[in-house]
Amino acid sequence: MENKIIVLGAGIAGISAAYHTKEKYQNVEVTVFEKTNDWGGLCGGFYIPSPQGEFWFDNAVHLSFAPEEYVQKIFHTSSEPIRHIPIPTNYYNGTWLKHPAQNNLYPLSVKEKTLALKDMIDNHNSKENLKNFEEWLRAQYGNYFTENFPMKYTRKYWTVEAKELGTSWVGQRLYTPNLEEILEGAMTNETPNTYYAQEMRYPKEGQYRSFFKSLANQVNIIYNKEAIKIDTYGKNITFSDGSVETYSTLISTLPIPELVQITQDTPQEILESASYLKATSVAIVSLGFNRSDIPKNLWFYIYDEDKFFARVYSPSYKSPANAPKGCSSLQAEIYFSDFKPLETLNSSSKNAQDFFLNHVISSFIDMGICKEKDIICKDFRIIPYGNVIFTHDMEKHRNKVLQYLQSQRILSCGRFGEWNYLWSNQSFLSGKNICDLIK
Template sequence: MSKDIVILGAGISGISASYHLKEKNISSVIFEKNSSWGGLLDNFKINGFRFDRFVHLSFATDEHVKEIFTKSSDYHTHVPDPFNYYSGYWIKHPAQNNLYPLPEEKKKRIIDDFKRREKKEISEIKNYEEWLRVQFGDYFSENFPMPYTRKYWTLEARDMETKWIGKRMYRPTLEEVKKGCETAETPVTYYAKEMRYPKKGGYKSFLTSMVGGLNIRLNKKVIKINLEKHKIYFSDGTQCKYKKLISSLPLPEICKLIENTPEEVSSASEKLLCTSGYLVSLGFNRPDIAKNLWFYIYDEDILSARVYSPSLKSSDNAPEGCSSLQAEIYFSKYKRISLSEEEILQHTIDKLIKMKVFEEKDLVVKSIKKEDYANVVFDHRIYENRKIVLDFLKKMGIISVGRFGEWKYLWSDQSLISGQMGADKLIKEMSK
């Protein structure tokens, strides 16, 4: 078969690219290796419980994205209320200005170190550890974000650069830190004021207005790409010729698929670092297990970094009278987990029971799934290696979109825009 425009991957960026081409009366075909569309925004069901593939909430501010999501699905609006678990204490998020539950000795050390923190211009800061110490002082950094960095990013903070941070971490004044030590009545300082989630069908329901009318071919796993012949080969033995190619595949994966990828490009792609993740999904026979939409866990003897509640996002995600939780556990080539999946699942259950999140008798559904690509990790050579790969793909006429296609820290709304921009680039090329 022959197709003029081929898009690889039916996640949000691939779907967005095809949708925005369709809006300009340009047809395309999307090839997706899985049996359903949605990518990391997809979901699965177990005994009436629905779980997303990794955790999603929308706090999109772009009007075009909000219009697409609103047109796709009615939604619930949540005010962020995250908490943190640290050494047996439950602390409002962000921890740095909500330290009230901690013992006085710890609060005093944090405040004293906050006062003594080194003053540096951003341009002088060499790595994420230095950035943390400059922002929060040594004691807080060493007990909160630095251990969490090892859990979430799987690296030491000193091995990461800092451009990715942006507004993601709140930087309180000394007065805010002191106030948060004196009282639990502190203002919400989370970077998003509200978060949205579809009422029915899981997070992927936000994409339904884009999917209608698109040509999506499921169960089509790419095994080889020949750039000279403009030909794609699939695991089912079929082939496809194309004129233009948009890819949302992870950069290391597409470099493996392309025949005769230059050694420099292959080497750079292999050095791009990301985390993989285990998703532990739990269903309960009570409606009141989850107290907060999500919480973070700083203790390093607990594998889980974050825990969310699908049932609090929407009651449609659990049978009537039930509730659910999902825990995220991250690993990479720099931080491996020696336990089996069954052992990781049981460890997660045991730790959450010990944290008094639920009792064993409440648990009716348990599942563990692995995702090879979870988050892009911003080590010190990310930009250098990313540029080598993206320059090669551009030279070969491939437009790369999405979190792992651009190798950026993109949320779902930004991934949608990435697909739209990919479509715009292709349209511009075709008009030359």
């Protein structure tokens, strides 16, 4: 049995991998190396000061709906959860609709409902041999709704046209109502909640990452250690501070396109496959308010393309501990990628921070969400990795890269280590399961 295991990255997958490796194998030295000065990774976040006190913002929206009893036990032992019934909403052309919009069209004008319903009922788009996400959407919802709702949102959230995406990632994420549900949702607002999760959970205190803090406290994490070179022949890692560590087995949660770049002697064909792997980045605008009643929902989606943010959620709604007493908060997510650079959205001469802060604030005011005087703190920052983009042939290139890494005794886990659309519970289990591959 190997006796010195290194884990790169102290996010949820890396901490889970380290904890479960220690638990499964005796007399094994397991160390996590984290390039920043804190643990949590994408499940972490940051504080923003204000005259009323500090606000906490997660690195984009995080809520748990883990169905697995084991994951729930770990999460809820670490931190007592607040349980929310998810009732998200949608903003479309000045109108608020319940989510999912396809079976909640009631607030729309009669003319627009008629166009959408006629197309949904008289839908001749084939459901066979679907080649891309656009064909999948048209087959489920007809042309009018598809073109005015999910195709617009796809451009904002995925940063590409729907036809450029495959369909393997869809799963239960998009609801496909029957005709009765569609008609009922067009005639009344009193419809049942058909969101794919019936309960969303968030820690009462300690932010989202506290769901796995009990594990973080039991593993050895060394901070400010950025890996810059991996020698698989000599089994050692060089870090940015010049230090070198040897290993028997390496577990990585780094994004695999970056991982192969720092791995010595990676074949050109593997580097080329890695270059096909694309992900979104997230520019997040975080606002704190001097009133507690600003957020009306846990989160909402925005279809209007003149508003660059795709999704908005409320940290203070998730837990009052995320904001000073009597205050509340919202965070807007703006997605960009190599396919849609952030610069293409910022056509003004202002720097990105000023431009996007002003854009979100003015949009919120226009939407009736808040007034300028309500805002007591604001922040703009970029999260380099948001979501894996499921372009055509992505899985083929991803699998080729992962097979190569495993041949070099590098085990990869987590959202960007597996290069998959993993929720936090799935990333946690990805870290847990990776230790089964240690030989």
